[in-house]
Amino acid sequence: MSGPPAALALAGRGEEETFLTLTVAGQPCALPVLAVRDVLAAQAITRIPLAPAEVAGSLNLRGRIVTAIDLRRRLGLPSRLPGEPAAMSVVVEHQGELYSLLADAVGEVIPLPREGFAPNPPTLDPLWREISRGVHREDGRLLVVLEVERVLAIG
């Protein structure tokens, strides 16, 4: 269930939209909860040689093969160090295929009011601007709202 295009949903629906928050190398991010299929603890991931750098590998989700995207790499953040805890998988579906977005921590499902929503600041890293649909202010922290479709536009 990929849901309606997120921007439309945001504009068309009432006051708030529900998001799943996650942390990528210390950066708080959010995904529209409707796009999320599953959240998994650390999984065994098979590397895929010659794949784009953002592809961490593939994993087995109840008999389906899921391609894992390393959000740190995708966002141009420093790679995970050997000592750090393994990443969590946030499974999303895109055009009938399952992908797992690797995040360091998964927070909670929260409704975000539209008032707190701001477009990407023009000074934002172009890479980020490309995959984020905006920024949300919440309790003194800034959440980067990721657009699943654009996160997966690799290659």
Place this chain on the structure above:
Amino acid sequence: MDDLLADFLTETNEGLIALDAALLRLERTPDDRPTLSEIFRLVHTIKGTCGFLGLARLEKVAHAAENVLGRYREGTLAVTPDGISLILRALDCIKAIVAGLEAGGAEPPGDDGALIAALDAAAEGGEAGAAAPMPPAAEAPGPAPPSVASPEANPAPGAALPEDAAPPPPGGPGAAAPQTIRVSVEVLEDLMTLVSELVLTRNQLLQLARATGDSALTVPLQRLSHITSDLQEGVMKTRMQPIGNAWAKLPRLVRDLGLELGKKIVLETRGAETELDRQVLELIRDPLTHMVRNSADHGIESPEERRAAGKPETGRILLNACHEGGQIVLEIGDDGRGLSVERIRAKALAQGLATEAELAQMSEREVLRFIFRPGFSTAGQVTAVSGRGVGMDVVKTNVERIGGTIDLRSREGRGTTFTIKIPLTLAIVSALIVEAAGERFAIPQIGVVELVRVGGAGGGDGATEGQAPRVERIKEAPVLRLRDRLLPLVSLAELLRLDRPGVEEASEGAGDAAEEGFVVVTQIGAHVFGIIVDRVFDTEEIVVKPVAPILRHVTMFSGNTILGDGSVIMILDPNGIARATGVARDDAGEEIAGGGAAADHAGPGATALRSEARTAVLLFRAGGEETPKAVPLGLVARLEDIPRERIERSGGMPVVQYRGQLMPLVPLGTEGWAPEAAGSGGRQAVLVFNDRDRAMGLMVDEILDVVEAPLRIERGAAERPGFLGSTVLQGRVTDVIDTAWWLRQAGEDWFAAPAGGEPGRGAARILLVEDSAFFRHLVVPALSAAGYAVTAVESAPQALKLREAGAAFEAIVSDIEMPEMDGLAFARAVREGGGDWAALPMIALTSRADPADAERGRAAGFTDYVGKYDREALLASLRDCLAPPVALG
């Protein structure tokens, strides 16, 4: 009950259900062509199948119904409710007979004369007046007047039957119901997912039990483990079937057809064990049957015709199945009369499928493809077997429905071969699980020829008996000497750019020290190469799943899968590997030579030849000269290192006993070979050239390297026999040897045909178009020796000038890659140019073995496509092309 019969009943019952619905639809919309076609096909299939099962009664009824439907489809008879009623009555009759079959295992006795007469009358009635098909029907049949007298009455469908066929049905279909049930693939897919899940859970449990050491759990867990494995295997099996299952009916079909048609036909099958996904198998079964039937009916000639054509009386139909390059390839070939392009053209024109101008533009292959159009049949007369134009379009529709392709090759008088390719996505394959740099991969076993353990340290020089062979390196390129054969190797870890954990230091030094592991010897088409891996585990049946779309560009993998232990693993695509590394072009030699060798007289001042194609070239030193020598690697069969004391003399020539034969040795150099060197011990490097069972060795001083580079040959100032010229390789001037010249030094008969090989085809004149001097040097003597009169030109325009000058030939052999005008353009020019040349057989010489290239060649007008080094194939092809034309039926 007979398996065949059971299958037939299942199929027919399904068909009948579909027919009922379709007929009613047709009644509402009489102009609905697709529905009409569908109905026609369904009835045709029923009729066709029962003919082979000896169900005469059914066949007669179905055939009569088909006749009427055929008229509907042609549009020569209008669809009327009365007509539909009549067809429905025929269906009811068929149903009753089928019910009887199911109950009793045999056709119930009965007379369908009245119904058949009505149907026939309806079919003929169309000619008199399409609007009134029924009245004649009422008059025609005598036997059962009461029921047929009121054809308007719809409740009459069973009228002709009850007295005959009614008794069996009460017996109930239950008695002999088929032993199988059909399960949707979705259900199987779900089961598969669940089983994978179960396997994972089992594995976790096993691990837990091991950790806690609770012995009470051990026994039940083991049991669970076994059951899980069995269950997994069982579920896997439910989806897979050897294609032989779909063939099971065919031998009988062919036999019966042979009897019926008065022909002698044998059916050969190969690759019956090739496993197909059940769904694919179901969908391919009917097309296969159709095609075999077509081959027997239209392809194979009668014994008399065959004898007259100089062929064995018994015709052959060959069914071949294999996995190839991630696909299942099915071939259905016969050695019959082939398709007549002319006849297809005429028919296409007559049916208005194309205009004369369009047809003139079409290549032979495009014309042949008309047979895949609905309603197209070249059979002169309609027989009970086929020839109604149903079949090939059904075949194509079915194949394409599962994402496959179908193509055909046909040569008039020599037979037709259909090639069906079905994607592998649904299939399960057996794969070898290997490890490189700590990562596991699956290699489909289809391409694996053998596994060789390669040793590390110690090998010493050469592989002595009983010791694991060693990976050697020529410059950087790893090779393996395997039973006298030089096998190019690809390191999987390097290819996939995997970091080897912990071997940095080792790889610092000479890479050869660390090569310990296995070589997976793999064959792709004619190319054999080895993949170096660290470990080999086991073989496992795997379900190939396509990779995610964002990974599609990584051509090294054909898919991925989940292993029994739950881990995801990538499936290597040997084709992709071969392409990525250039191994598949070990005819690289051909490419050089084809692409870039020198022409002797390439026009004023033009001495350097173009060649963008890169070619694998073997560099060596010989004759005591410092200047390196070069030869295309593709020409060299093997590299040998022979102890000098084994070299003997015979007839003044050095020879060596080699593989049970005497192999002449030719010293490459000016001063010849000094016999005294034999006594001096040491070893002699020899390049072995092979030709059928003959071998010849070229003695050189030292093998230097194998390089891949574009080869631009320039004529040296001083022409030397035995050398084509020189080129610059690795920054050094290098002499390129003229292999053909050296081969001749080994004895006059090198290019001679074997005794009795080419009986008196002396007069045939061949035109050779080849820009590469190197190849002209190889091909001209080979053809001359085979008794042909060869004229060689360097370019297509020169050849066309000969045409203008009125030169006559019996066949043309042409290179494809040439400057100015390539072979394809040349072929088109010849075909379109008219005159005597337009109909000449044209054989393409190519370094590309790719079937797509071959198809392009055929489309351009080439009669045949032959690999550049394949002298045998060229001679065989010439024999074929020049054989006396075969009488056509």
